[in-house]
Amino acid sequence: MLSYCTNVHPAEDLDGVRAQLAEHAAPIRKKLDVDVLGVGLWLAADVAEQLSADPGAVRGLKSELDGLGLAAVTFNAFPHRGFHDPVVKHRVYEPRWTEPQRLHHTLRCAEILAALLPEGGRGSISTLPLGWRTPWTTRDEDAARRNLDRAAAGLRELEDRTGRRVRLAVEPEPGCLLDTVADALAWLPGCDTDYIGLCLDTCHLAVSFADPAATVRAITGSGVDVVKVQASAALHVDDPAAARGELARYAEPRYLHQVRERTAEGVRCCDDLPQAFDELPGTGPWRVHFHVPVHWAAEGPVRPTTDVLRDALAALADPLPDVEVETYTWNVLPEPPEDLADGIAAELRFTRRLLDERSTR
Template identity: 80%
Template sequence: MLSYCTNVHPAEDLAGVCAQLARYAAPARVELGVDTLGVGLWLAADLAEQLATDHAALRRLRSELDAHGLAAVTLNAFPYRGFHDPVVKHRVYEPRWTEPDRLRYTLHCAEVLAELLPEGGRGSISTLPLGWREPWSAHDEAAARRHLDEAAAQLRTLAGRTGRRIRLAIEPEPGCLLDNVADALGWLPGCDTDHIGLCLDTCHLAVSFADPTATVRAIADSGIDIVKVQASAALHVDDPVAARAELARYAEPRYLHQVRERAADGIRSADDLPQAFDQLPGTGPWRVHFHVPVHWAADSALRPTTDVLRDVVAALLDPRPDIEVETYTWNVLPEQPDDLADGIAAELAFTQRLLDTLEAP
C-alpha cells in the first residue's frame, strides 16, 4: 500500500498526532477518493514509549486511524524527537545505533506497529544508517552491531508472539556512516538480513549520482531485501554558479542539506548548502539533499530528480516493498501550498499514477 510519512507534521504527543491525522491525512484520503489511505507514522520517542506500554493510548490511536480510513503500514523511526525544532541539522542522527536509547526507541516502535497491523500482516520501520560518519571508533562499530543484533532478535520474538512480521530498514544517507547504497551493501551482510534490510530513499540515491536501475539490480544480486522505498526527490541543477541565487533560497536553518557535485574526477561533497557555495567549484551539476515535492513541475534552473524515483520503481522486483512518500520539508520550502493536505494528496496522486503506469501491461 502506498503511504505518506507523517514526519512532515510537528506533533509529538498523542493528542497532537490524532489532530494532525484528522487535519491532513483524512482530507487527503477523501481528495484521493480511496477507501483506505496508508500512513507512515512518525512517533517521537516519548510517544512511542507511551503507546508501547499504555494499551488505552494505543487503542485511541488505532481508533483514530480506523475512523478516518487510515492504515499504518510502516513507521519512520529515523528522527528521535524534536524533528521540527528551529534548528535540527546533525541532531537528527542522534542517538546513534551505538546508544541503547536507539535500540529501545526502535523496539517501542515495533511493539506499536505490531498492534496496528492487521492479523498476519507485515510491516517495516526505517532507521538511520548507524549515525553521522564521525566520530566513529572500533568500540562504536561493535556497539552498533550488538544493538542491531538485539533488534533483530527482538523482532523475531515479536513475530512469534503476534504473528506480525516487522523488518528494520536501514536508510543510507549522504554524510553518514552508510553514505550510500554501496556502503550499506558492504555492511549489512553481518546482520540478520531476515529482519534487517534496506530503506531506499530515492532523494538520497539521487544525491549520490548512482544509477538507479543498476543500484536496484545490485541490491537484488546481494541478497539484501529492499524493505521500504521512500519516494522522494532531490534538487538538481546543471549550472550551480548561474543558479546560485535560486539555490540560496533553499539554504534554510532547520535541516541539513548535503550537496554532491559530479566532476570528471569523481564526486565532490559538502555537508550543507551554505558550505557548498564556498567549498565546491560549481563546474559540474549539483544535487542537493532537499526533499522537494515529487510532483513539482519546475519552471526554473532547478528541477526535482523525479526520474530517479521513476527508474527505481520500474526496476523493483515483486513483491513490491512498502512505498512511502516522504517530503518532510513542506514547511521550509521557499514557496508553500495554501493547504498542506492538498499538497500531500497531489504528491500521492502523482506517485500512484506513476505506479499504475509502470504496472500497466
Template identity: 70%
Template sequence: MISYCTNVHPAEDLDGIRAQLARYAEPVRRRLGAGTLGVGLWLAAEVAAHLARDQAELARLRAELDDRGLAVRTLNAFPYRGFHDPVVKHRVYRPRWTEAGRLAYTLDCAEVLAGLLPDGAGGSISTLPLGWREPWSDTDDTAARHHLDRLATGLRRLEQRSGRRVRVAVEPEPGCVLDTVADALGWLKGTDPDYLGLCLDTCHLAVSFADAAETVRAIRAASVDIVKIQASAALHVDDPGDRQVRAELARYAEPRYLHQVRERAADGALTAADDLPEALAELPGDGPWRVHFHVPVHWEARGALRPTTDVLRTVLAEVEGPLPHVEVETYTWTVLPGPPADLAEGIAAELAFTQDLIDQRGCA
C-alpha cells in the first residue's frame, strides 16, 4: 500500500488533522475507488507529544481513521512545527539531531505510530539528515550519534512493550550534513540496523545527479535497509542559461521553502546553490540544473522544465523484493505557480500514477 504525505496540509492541531482527513484524505480514497487509502501523517511536535501521552485520544484518532478507510503505516517526522509558515527555509532543519528536542519528538512520533498501525504491521518514520551542513563540528557529530543510539534503544523498548516495530529512516538531502546517499551510508555504519535505516527521497536523489540504479545497488552492497521511499520529483532544465528558460524557472522562486540547485558541468562536476534565487543570480548556467522543488510526479514537461520522474521509475524497478513503505510527498501544491489546483484531485492523480509505476516493476 502506498501513502500520501499529509505535510501538504497546514494542520498543527488535532482539530485541523481531523478536518484534513475529512476534506482531503477520504475524498482522495473515494476518487481512487480504494477500500483503504494509506496516509503518511505529519504531526507537529505539540500534537505528537499530546497523542503519545493520551492513549484515549490516540484510540479515538485511530477509530476515525478506520471509519474513513484510512491506514497509517508511516509518519514524516522531518518538519518539527510551522511547516506552512510564510517563511520556512532553513528552519525546517531545527531542531537538529544534536538537540534533545529532536529525540523526544521522534520518540513521541514512534509512540503514536505504534498506536495507529494496523494489526500485524510494522511502521516507519522519516527524519532529517542530522541538520543543515553548517555549523557542524565533531562535537555535533558525537551528540547526534548519542541521540540516535538513544532513539534505537527507545524503539527497541517500544517494540518489547507494544509488540510493534517502528523503524526510523534517515533522509539525505542536498545541503545538509548528510547531503547524498553515500554520506548517509557512511554515517549509518555502526548504528542499529534493526531500528535505523535509509529514507530514499527520489527528488533529493535527482538533485544530486546520482545514477539511480547505481545508488540502489550501492545501498544493497552496504547492507543498509531502505526503510522508506519518498516518491517525489525535482525540476530538471537542460539549458538554464537561456533567458526565456530562466524566466520560467523564476516563477518557482517562492519564499516559503528552500529550493537547493545543482548544476552539472560537462565533466560531471557539480556547482551548488542553496536556493533558487541564488542560483539564478550566481550559477553560470552552462550545464543542466536540478532544482529541489517537489513537483507532482505525474506532471509532463512544462516548457523547458520537466520533472525527474524517471529517477523514481528507476528506483522502484531496481529495489529487489517487496518494496518498503512508499510515500508520495509533494508538499508544494499550494506554492506551485499558476492557478490553485484541486488538491484532492491532484493527490489522487499522483497516487494512481505512482501505483502504475509500482505495478510495472519488472515488466520492461
C-alpha cells in the first residue's frame, strides 16, 4: 500500500499523534478521494513507550485510524526523538545500533505496528544504517551485530506470538556507516535476512549518483530483500557555482544536508551544504540530501531527482514492497506551502501515477 510518512508532523506525545492524524492525514485522504489512506507512522521514543505499556491505548489508536479511513502499514523508527527541534543535524543518528536504546525502541515499535496492521497485513520498520560513520570501532561493529541479531530474534518471536510479520528495513544514508546501497549489501547478508532487509530511499540513492536500475539489479542478486521504498527526491544542480545563490536558500539550520559532487576522478563528499560551498570544487554536478517534494516541477538551475525515483520503481519486481512518500522538509523549504495537506496529496497522486505507469510497462 502507498503511504506517506508522518515524520513531517511535529508530534512527540500521544495526543499530538492523534491530532496529526485527524488534522492532516484524514484531510489528505479526503483530498485524494480514497476509502483508505496508508500512513507510515513516526512515533517518538516516549510515545512508543507509552503505547507499549498500555494495550488499551493501542486498541484506541487502531480504532481512531479505522474511523478516519487510515491504515498504519509501516513505521519510520529512524528518528528517536526531537525530530523537529530547532537543530537536529547529527543527533538524528542517535542512539546508534550499538546501544540498547535503539534495540528497545525498535522492538517497541514492532509490537505496536503488529497490533495496528490491517487484517492479513505485513509490516515494515525503517531504521538508521547503524549510525554516523565516526566514531566507529571493532567493538562498535560487534555490538551492532549483536543488537541486530536480537532485533531479528524479537521480530521472529513477535510473528510466532501474533501471526503478524514485521520486518526491519535498514536505510543507507550518505555519511553513515552504510553510506550507499552497495555498503548495505556488503553488510546485511550477515544478518537474519528473513527479518532484516533494505529500505531503498530514492533521495539517498540519488545523492550517491548510483544508477537506479543497476542498483535494483544488484539488490536482486544479493539475497537481501527490499523491505520498504521511501519515495523521495534530492536536489540536483548541473552548475553549482552558477547556482550558488539558489542553493544557499536550502542551507537551513535544522537538518543535515550532505552534498556529493561528481568529478572525473569520482564522487567527492561533504557533510553539509554550508560547508560544501567552500570544500567542494563546484566544477561538476551536485546532489544534495534535501528531501524536496517528489512532484515538484522546478524551473531553473535546481531540480528534483524525480528520474531516479521513477527508474527505481520501474526496476523493482512484483510484488512491490511498502512504498512510503517521505518528504519531511516541507516546513524548512525556502517557500513552505500554504496548505501542507494539498502538497502531500499532490505528492501521493504523483507517486501513484508513477506506480500506474510502472504497471503498464
